[in-house]
Amino acid sequence: MKRALKTFALLAMLLATTLYSSAQDAVVIASGDFIRGTIQGTDFSTVVLKKDDETLVQYKASDIKEFLWNGETYVSKPIVIKKKMEHRFFKIIEQGAVNLYAIGGTTSIEQPQPKRARIRPSVGIGTGTGGFGGVGGGVGISFGGGRRNDAEQTNRNLPTAYFIEKFGTGPMQEIPADGGNSSGKTELIKRILLQKLTNDEDLAERIKTTETFDAKLIKAFVAAYNDMQKK
Numbered sequence: 001m002k003r004a005l006k007t008f009a010l011l012a013m014l015l016a017t018t019l020y021s022s023a024q025d026a027v028v029i030a031s032g033d034f035i036r037g038t039i040q041g042t043d044f045s046t047v048v049l050k051k052d053d054e055t056l057v058q059y060k061a062s063d064i065k066e067f068l069w070n071g072e073t074y075v076s077k078p079i080v081i082k083k084k085m086e087h088r089f090f091k092i093i094e095q096g097a098v099n100l101y102a103i104g105g106t107t108s109i110e111q112p113q114p115k116r117a118r119i120r121p122s123v124g125i126g127t128g129t130g131g132f133g134g135v136g137g138g139v140g141i142s143f144g145g146g147r148r149n150d151a152e153q154t155n156r157n158l159p160t161a162y163f164i165e166k167f168g169t170g171p172m173q174e175i176p177a178d179g180g181n182s183s184g185k186t187e188l189i190k191r192i193l194l195q196k197l198t199n200d201e202d203l204a205e206r207i208k209t210t211e212t213f214d215a216k217l218i219k220a221f222v223a224a225y226n227d228m229q230k231k
Contacts, residue, residue: 025039025049025070026068027057028067031065035057037052039067044104045061061076061089062076074092079172090163094219096229096230098166100163102215103163160177160215161174162177164196169196175193186213203221203224203228
């Protein structure tokens, strides 16, 4: 009986350790090279990590492979912005034969109590032309240095831009997920999806007969296509 209790206690400790480890954020410098800690926030071109020793470190998208934040993965991808190649972090929405990424959305930037002033990234994603391909908006980044309430936590609900990628068909392409009732955007989404989700007649027919699209439906189409490619 005592041996059984000891075994149970050991298993419980191992489970607790595993759960704690899996829940922790991490910055992946390269394959097999990573640093654990707590992500403080991202402006999509940089990410701030609080290490276990409470120090803050900032990493550029051009210098690391990806980071894990709240169970989601943000990968560094090259993208042309105003005719210049730069790197940005994109959240993986779907991954497989076709990848679907997002940039923007709800971002919570925790404000811990620092011993000295530190960089606080703030992000604005516009909706004008000249941003990511002209369909969505551009990314504007500024770094504020003013004092704030230490208990403050900044919540931002930024416009989200979506990108689709299929290797062998050119660079990733922005897809206007807010097609709504705009016939022009709806036709553009259909054309992009039909170019990427090929060799599936049933899925192609469903895309052609769809009248409006949103992010949830686009994700469902990509997920269905990837599932079929696994069979």
